[in-house]
């Protein structure tokens with residue numbers, strides 16, 4: 243018999259206090275990368291001019307919550323929405339923290355982003371927003387996989 247592992251995840255949206263660019267995104271990722279490998283976290287950080295969207299997943303709930311506390315207290319941004327959930331699989335199993343900077347118009351064109359914006363702007367039920375977040379993440383995952391295919 244094999245037992246399924248419980249994967250805890252956190253997704254959030256935040257407003258950046260400073261204009262974000264590719265360099266800042268990679269700088270955050272280079273701090274996140276070794277920490278996340280060490281703790282067994284995987285995920286994706288999506289950045290644009292003035293906001294971040296991040297999905298972090300792992301087996302240890304306490305460790306995940308303590309990382310999220312750190313991220314929440316990071317003075318570079320302010321979290322506007324977050325959702326904690328469980329899953330029985332990892333969405334980003336191959337990335338300790340994939341990081342992607344996108345121009346606002348690129349992000350606007352991404353499937354699922356406009357529905358997410360609508361949810362966030364209208365304070366929709368958190369489960370609805372979380373579901374929209376996941377759909378956006380899935381669309382990012384498929385584009386990202388295509389982009390990185392050798």
Ligand SMILES: Cc1cc2nc3c(=O)[nH]c(=O)nc-3n(C[C@H](O)[C@H](O)[C@H](O)COP(=O)(O)O)c2cc1C
Pocket residue numbers: 270273274275277278287294296298309312313314316318319339
């Ligand atoms: C948008 C954003 C996302 C971040 N994501 C992570 C992450 O996934 N993992 C991580 O270790 N640090 C992440 N950080 C950095 C943490 O906030 C913190 O600076 C880092 O963990 C170093 O903390 P320490 O010096 O207490 O170890 C992120 C920061 C920002 C602004």
